[in-house]
């Protein structure tokens with residue numbers, strides 16, 4: 001259930017109180033930097049760098065002896081085993097922040113970005129302590145996964161002499177899942193099925209339009225009272241307020257009103273680059289679609305295009321446009 | 326691993342040798358445990374499926390490990406990694422392959438930036454930049 005504007009205001013006021021807060025006291029790593037953990041890391045990463053593994057070669061390198069892989073920075077202060085139990089009760093401010101969002105319906109969480117800086121390489125025997133601050137919380141954003149808030153934490157890592165050895169920022173999205181992710185059938189542990197196009201929401205006011213597309217036509221809503229044409233479909237005529245609405249079949253002939261080329265981010269289920277365009281149909285309505293069948297560089301404003309009904313591999317149909325030959 | 330790349334031999338635009346990482350359960354689970362990340366979706370297929378995933382997914386520390394390793398495989402043991410920045414996308418799961426490619430995007434004052442992409446069957450798992458200092462002089 002979406003939050004009311006009042007509830008959202010209340011939530012955002014609470015979120016604001018977390019910004020700038022340390023998540024808790026500085027946390028010392030459970031073990032000093034050590035070679036067995038370095039070797040386990042190198043095994044899993046397929047990393048054969050002698051600076052991490054071979055004392056003699058490491059001695060001759062710029063490092064002057066065995067060093068830990070820099071990307072292990074965060075590993076030295078991970079909680080470890082206790083993480084498998086999850087957290088019914090939050091144990092620090094970051095978890096309290098996540099729980100606040102979860103309790104408000106923002107149940108999903110996904111790491112989206114991280115950055116690390118390595119002030120110096122760590123050596124066996126170094127001890128590492130981490131201090132993490134909640135650096136920022138975004139406004140609510142609409143994303144491919146659903147609406148949510150981006151949370152950035154900043155961690156500073158220091159050694160036994162309280163000198164900084166590195167830092168990390170970590171950005172997660174706490175979101176209201178837009179749709180249940182489809183579990184792929186892969187009982188033999190094979191590669192996951194590649195997901196398809198994200199389906200449009202279909203309700204009382206627009207499902208008929210998609211059903212007509214599935215039948216192979218491009219419909220345009222019309223007002224039976226005043227004759228106006230509408231797109232996208234709506235429950236009431238904006239010209240005369242009539243709710244007596246019908247549709248006609250478009251000829252599919254149109255021109256490019258404007259367009260953009262989407263190159264990133266490349267989420268699954270689509271062919272990139274995507275040429276997203278606003279098309280002016282000759283019936284006088286404007287529709288969002290993709291132009292395909294030509295090079296993005298060949299598309300221009302005013303270009304004549306024609307619609308066709310495209311069918312995805314999973315049977316979903318939608319109107320796309322191609323240049324008029 | 327051969328001798329280290331020298332700064333003076335690096336050119337902006339230069340491409341790194343590609344690397345295909347066959348994603349196994351051992352890599353996904355082993356990477357999570359080696360980084361002391363016991364979050365269930367990284368080692369427990371049942372827990373992953375309860376979240377709508379078809380299998381366990383690689384944790385971010387392992388992604389960082391591969392991105393960093395990909396660059397130092399090329400640069401050699403005398404390289405010093407200064408930092409990395411990654412953007413995460415399609416999850417890495419057993420049975421898939423992550424194809425890694427890289428390109429030098431800047432080379433100044435002994436320091437090189439490499440843009441790295443790791444692509445799997447769904448799309449880009451990771452897009453990142455690694456900053457690495459290389460030995461200078463002869």
Ligand SMILES: [Zn+2]
Nearest residue numbers: 223226237240
């Ligand atoms: Zn009307």
